[in-house]
Every structure is written in structure tokens, then in C-alpha cells.
Amino acid sequence: MKLDLSNLRGDLTGGITAGIVALPLALALGVASGLGPMAGLYGAIAVGFFAALFGGTPSQISGPTGPMVVVLAGLFASLSGNAELIFTAVVLAGLLQVAFGFLGVGQYIRLVPYPVISGFMSGIGAIIIILQIGRLLGHEPPGGTIGALSYLPTALADINFATLILGVGTLVIAYKWPPALGKFVPGALAALIIGTLVSFAFTNIPVLGNIPTGLPSLHLPVYEQSQFFIVIEAAFILAVLGAIDSLLTSLVADNMTRTRHDSNKELIGQGIGNTVAGLIGGIAGAGATMRTVVNIRSGGKQRLSGMVHALVLLAVVLGLSPLAANIPHAVLAGILVKVGLDIIDWSYLKRAHNGPRWDFALMLLVLGLTVFVDLITAVGVGVVLAALAYVRQIAQIQIEDLKKIPEILNDPEENALLKQTKGKVSIFSFGGPLSFGAAADVGHHVREKVKPGSQVLIMDFTRVPSVDVSAAMAVETVATDAKSSGRKLLICGANDEIKAVLTGINAAQADVESFDNLLSALEHAVVIIGEQEKASSKKLASKAVSNNPPAK
Template sequence: MKSFVPHGLRRLDNIRGDIYGGLTAAVVALPLAIAFGVASGAGPVAGLYGAIFVGLFAALFGGTPSQVSGPTGPMTVVMTGILVQFTAADPVNGAAMAFTVVMMGGFFLILLGVFGLGRYISLVPHPVISGFMSGIGVIIILLQIGPLLGHKATGSPLESLRMLPEMIKDINPYSISLGFFTIIIVYLLPSRINRIIPAPLLALFAGTAALLLFLPEGSVTTIGEIPSSIPMPDMPVFSLRMFPNMVKSALILALLGSIDSLLTSLVADNITRTHHDSNRELIGQGIGNIVAGLFGGLPGAGATMRTVVNIRAGGKTPISGALHALVLLSVVLGAGKYAKYIPHVVLTGILIKVGTDIIDWSFFRRLHRTPRTAVLLMFTVLFITVFVDLITSVAVGLVAASLLLVQRMADLQLKSIQAITEPGDESPLCEEAMSILRAAKGRILLYHLSGPLSFGAAKDMAQRLNMIDDYEVMILDMSNVPTIDFTTSVSIEDMIRGAQAEGHHVLLSGAQPVVRDILARRGVFELLGKENDFHRRLHAIRKAANLSGIEVGEASK
């Protein structure tokens, strides 16, 4: 248990920077937490509770000292769908089941960390992550179309697009005016002012003031009062009928939370020149999400913008992340009653900025220099993310990326295969071996394999051999093959059987221990016979010369 004692509580050498970083991160997090809560359908307090509990426990138990966690755009998009799904299926207990899913997602995150799977998240190809995140950004923007025009938010991007003509016919001028006022602030606020007061917070205050001072009462909707008390925990609620969907939704949250958090951890590493602990970070995020779900808070993950703000303000240890959560808690307890004046459309403007920030613009700017397969993969994942669902997009992206990788590796493996009957200067043979092959005049085929061989190249490897039949003895040379997979072993067995069936002698040379073990399980050595298995290639070539009745002099004996 000692390894999970928060490091930040044992480090006080940066306390001043951590205090300033935590306060600054809290200022940035406040409007975002409220906006995410409203956007999710769970209410502003759910966003604040998520920022408080995920932020506190992920800081204390996570593996990235300077990281600030809380509700994020991607996690909010998923949570919105979860709330809609479960409240539609069970209006009475649906919301409770949705927050149970948040707890389950936290549990799965802990499992990912405990079993050391954090490092595998970094193996997700960049085009998949880019398309996934950009798709989430597009979803956030599309879902804000209704509120910006003065209508209720729709449940899906497709519905937003379908309802757009009707919404345009009935635009609320006060709503769209206040919305664009907010958008102008969050996009165009000069950086020197943004360093003093973050654009989202200024937009929140300015938009609320504009409503109270200049707009007619009731012209736009507001978020209502936030409870100013410490919440009571709610026990998990399960449904046997809905349990498979709960598990699926929890896995989506865990997968997205791990990607979101560990990408932010990499950003923090680049700025601070440190190295995070991926598995510990997942455990910390899991604990935070379990507690957040227990108290009715939104799921969260490492938040890139809040983390960068924290680091630039001086935050270096978990104290800053924990302080940011405590500051938000004090705001809820002391100023929750004033939140009722905040207009929905102001939060809409803030979320539109969040959506555009999530889109991977750097990928789009480099499209003309990016391989076509990567571009196609990115847009495929983006389209499926927006118009199908998140888990399908990641699954399709990973499968497609894996197939592309297998194809590229297979091409490289096939290029390394040499069918040698007349050795040239580039052949990997000693002088004696080359003299024997030259004397054989095509009767000895050295089928030289090189590098690790996998299922992608297995079929073509066998087909190449089938195209050669004018030889008497084949030497299957595996001297430079460190490993093979099961499919390759099957292909090698088929090659041997096929050659023997055609009346050819088959010898094997240079198989390394790992390769020998796999071939032995297939019974390849019984098929060959012990007398045809050689550890050295030259010995196999000498045996081939004897089988072909070749006299090559003393050097080839």
C-alpha cells in the first residue's frame, strides 16, 4: 500500500506554485464543469461534482503529478448518450443506473491499471485517435446547434442535423445574440487578458451580466439554482435486463477515459520533462470515477487545458490538482444559489469552443503530406464516431489499422525471401556454398527466409515456392528467422509436404530454438527426418550436393 501514498503529500517544496496552479485551474474548470453538466442532461451540479471528486482522487492516487482531472468533452458526450439510453429504458431508475455505469467504468479503469494494460493504450495509432477525438468535437458542436438557436438540445448529432431546418424557421434572436456574444469572447479574447482571467470564466460572467442588464426577463432559459450542500452518496442500482448494456457502456467510459487521461499525461510529460506512471494513473482515474458516480457526478479524465494551465501557473505536484477540487467544492457550498442566473446559451458558446479545440486541426493542416491510408483511416473513424457510435469507431479503426500494418509487414517479409539457385554477389553465402550451388546448375534450390515471419506473408511465401519446380533438392534456410507464428508453421509444413509429393528432397537449416519449438509442435521434424535437419546452412548445402550427385572438389565435401 505504501506505493499508493500520494507523492504530493510528501512534497512541499513547490507549495507556492501548487497553490497558484490549483487556484488557476479551478477558475478555468468552473465554467467548463457547469457547461458539461448542463450538456449531459444531468444538470450543472453533476458537472461540478464530477470535477470535485474525479479531480481530488485522481490527483491523490494518479500517476501524473501535475495533471488536473475532471469532466471532459469526450466523456460528457458518452455520458449524455448513457443518460438518454437508460432513462428511456427505465424512467424511474434510469438515472441511478447511469451513475452506476460511471462507477463500473471506474472499476474497469482500475482493472486496466492493476493488470498493467496502461502501456497498451499508447499503441492506438494516431489516425484512429485523431479521427476519434475530432469526431467527438464534431458531436459536441452539432449538439449545441439547438441551444444556440433557442431550442432544446437534441439527443444525437443526426437528430440535430435533421431538425436544423425547423429550428432555423424559429430562431430566438435573444438566444443567438447572447450565444454569439459568448463565442466572440471565448475565441477572440486577447491573450494578455486571457492570462489574467480565462476566457470561459469571463464569458460566463459577461453573458450572465448581459442577460440581467439588457435582455427581457424570460427571453432565454437559465440553468437554475445549484444545491449548496455536500451531496449524499447513492448506492449502485442494477437491472438484470439492462446489465449487458451497463457493462458495454462502462467499457466505453473506461476505454475513452484511459485514452483521454493518458494523452493528457503525455502532454504534461512534454511540458514538465517528466515521465508519468500509466498504470497508476488509470487506477487514480478509476478511484475518482467510482466516487464521482457514487455522488451523482459526471465521469472524468485528465483534462488537457486545465493541466496545461496548472503547469504554466506553477503546479507540479498532486497538491495543485487536489486544491483545484477543494476550491470548486467551496464554490458549490458558498455560491451555488447564484448559478440560477447563468443562461444556457452562454454555456453553449463555451462548449462550441471546447468542441473546436478537441478537433485535431494539426492533422487536417497536414493532409497533403499524410499517407492516403492514414487519411482514409482518420476520416472513416471520424464518420463512424459521429454517425454510428464511439465503440464501433474505435473497433473499426483498430482493426483497419492492424490490417494495414499486417499488409505492410507482409510486404517487407516477402521482400526478404530469396529463392537462390545461381548465387550472385548479394547472396548471404560463403564461397564454398556458392561454388556448390553454381556446380549444381539449378538442381539445388536454397529457399532463404529472413526476419520474423507472420500470417500475413505465410500464404504468399508458399505460393512463391509453388512457382518453382525445376530443382531436385530444396534447402529451407531459416538461419535469419528469429520467430514465426502458428500460421507460418502450417505454411512451412505444407511447403515441405508439397515438395516431397513432387519427388523433391527437402532439407532444413539454421532453425533457431524458438522456431524449432513451434515447428516441433507441428511434427515438422518427423516429416523431414533427423538426417535432413541441419543447424548450419553449409552442412545442409553439402548434404544437398551429395543427394544431387555433384562433385565439387575438396572444398564442398
């Protein structure tokens, strides 16, 4: 693959800066996953390099992210720390993402509603913070959100104030690091260095300890029948979550660079990166928003920047690992708390009270499910509820449109014909695709709104591009009701697709006539009413004769 070197200086600067920013985050997220700091670095190197090389967002920086680590930490607890099975799940997640890319799934992932995305991202941020509170207090809480919350009273009863000071101090430095100095040393890296140096003044501070140096070893996928479904489920969650996380970051990159990413190519790149990460003992990753923003602001625009970022981390692995052994857990916890706080969607939370209450309620529901149940349930429930709410909203619009029986039509010819019917025609017009959401109420509202004395009902499908089976069955119900009440049902404006659906399930019954447009339907309605009036006149005349027989 040919690299674009037109922005060589900017890509080198952006890649080096992003690599320095990624270092403390990779270490911290590796520890948070349960697999150790080197797993975080290996994951950052593999995903960062190959996602940049093969992905569809040139300026994006990929690596371990909070959402992915939350899943990995849960898997670590479920598998009792079996690293080989966890790396197998990472490999499978990568292969699934490659499959997603080839199947064109990227365009559908972007359809997840914003309140759902906001809810689970904020939930992930909350989980990261909850899992770090115990470490800030000098303890190693049990795995899982519930376990960490349950352990909190124990930790509060025995606080290690040295670790608390270190962790909070690290958090403050990361937030308050002067922007002027940030151009040379990023805030997260400054917090890591200062926090580690200050820790030498304390005793009994838990640190990372010995970290292996050199190139990683190969971890081939393993199979264990008793844990098979746990691994498969985790792989699917990692694949979907990583895809969503990456494509959201791609949208951010698009906005900053005024470009357009290739969703499916990006998924293929992320999948290759995660597959390699699992094979070399690294944790899963995705597009990282903060690192991508740093890269772009530092001049990075092309895929070379992401590859340089990974090579910077590789240099650290090969030569500086012994220095990382002295990094305290509390310092990494402080950095991770900042990561969690940054993930929470504060901008939406501040404005949510001004928007639709249902969307805010959905966001809170997804947030709660994310924290206390699991991510896939949260997203699944959120998407289903959002879809049902949307269907209900559209159905209400369609039904309201249906209730409006016109007294005057826009077309002069149609309007003249409508006047000739003398109020004996009821026209029901539909707007937009007629789906199952509105179908349940169509028959009821037609019965309710039909004009007294109407002899002909006209259902106008001119503005309807498609119908589903539920809507077709509703038409059949209207036809049956019209027949039983002695009225004639006419359908007009239906395209070939709608006619095929109506005919396919026998909704277009023999006594329902179809016309190409409303004008033709009204012309036929005038004829029907005229025939009925003639028949009625003859009947009345015949009745009069029978009541008054001629004198003999």
C-alpha cells in the same frame, strides 16, 4: 501518501488557475450530460482530487471531458434520464479502470494507432458542436447526434436571435480574449462572466435556474434487470474511453515536464476518482488536456496542484452556487462549441493530404462511425483495420524478401558451396517474424520462384525469431510440394522455438532435414547433388550398355 511540497508556490498557483478554468467547463459539461451543472462540478471535484492523489501523472488535471460527456448524454437518453442508473455506470466504470490498472492494461491502450485516435477525438468534437447548435438557436434539441441533426430544420425555422447573439459572442470572447488578460482571468471564465452579465439586457433567455448548494448526497449503485446490459456497456465504454483520454493527456504532460508517467498507476487513480464521483452524484471524468496545460504553464508540477484545483471547485459549490443559476444555456453552449473545436484534430487534417491515403481514409472512417454509430464501434473497427493493414504491409515486405533468391552469398565459404551446386539449389530466406499475414502466399511464391532444374530447396530461418501456426502450415505445404516434384527440402537457422512449432503440428516431416546454419545446409546440398549426379551417371551407363550389347 507523502506529498511532494518542493514546488509549493507553483502548485498552488497552477491549481487555483486550473480550478478557475475548470469552473465554466464543469458547469457546461454537466448540463450537456443531461444530469445538470452540479453533477459536472461534483465530478470535477471527485475525479480531480482523487486522480491527482492516487494517479501516476503528477501534473495532470482531471475532470469532466467532452468524450466522457458524449457517452453520458447517450446513456441519459437510453435510460430516460434515470440518474441513479447513470451514476451506477460511472461507479462501475471507475472500478473497471482500477482493474485495468492492476492488470497492466495501460501499456496496451497506448498502442491504439494515431489515425484511430485522431478520428474518434475529431468525431467527439463534431458531436459536441452538433449537440450545441440547437441551444445556440434557442431550442433544446432531442438527445443524440441524429436527433439533434434531425431537429436542426425546426430550430432554423424559429431562431431566437438573442440566444444566438449570446452564444456566438461568448464563443468569440473565449477565442479572442487577450493573452495578457488571460494571465489574470482565463478566456473561458471571462466569456462566462461577460455573457451572463450581457444576458440581463435580454428577456426570454433560458438559464440554468436554481442550483442546489452544499455537500453532495450519497448515491449507492442500483440494479435494474431490464437496463442491466445498457449500464454495463456504458460503463465499459466510459472506462476504456476515459483510460485512452487520460493516457493521451499524460503523454502531453510528459512532453511539457520532461518526465515519464506511470500508465497503470494513472488508471488506478482515474478509477478511484470516477468511483467516488459516481457515489456522490458526479459525472465521469478523465485527464483534461487543456486544464493540464494551463496548470503546467502556471507553475504546477506535483499532484498537489490537481488537489488544489478540486478544492477551488469545492469552495464554489459551497458558496457561489446561487450566482450560477443565472448563467444562460446559450453561454454554456458557446463555451462547449469552443471545447468541440479544440478537440478536433486540425493539425492532422491540415497535413493529412501529404501522408498515406490509407491512414487518412481510416481516420475519416473512424470519425464517421463516431458521429453516426458509437464510440466503441468506431475504435474497435479502427484498431482492427489498422492492425490488418499493418499485417498486410509486413507480409508484403516478407514476401518481397522471400522472392529474392541470391545468386551470390556474402560468406565466401557459403558462396563457394553455392557455386558447386551448379544452379541446382534454390535458397529462400525470410526476414523478421513469419506470421499468418505472409503464410498464405509462401507456398505460391516458392513454387513460382524456384529455379528450373533445382534439386534442393533451402528455407533459411536465420533472421526469423518466431513463427505461428499459419506459417508452420505453409512450411508443410512447401515440403509436400518439394516431395511431389522430386526435390529435397532443407531447413536451416531455425531456433528452438521455431523447431518446436514445426514439430508440434507435424510440419517438420521425416524427409525434411534441419541444420543449424546455411553453411551446413549447403554442404549437405552439395552431397545430395553429387549423389544424384552419380546415380544419374550410373543410370545413363546402364542404359547405354542395354542399348549396345557386347558382340558375341
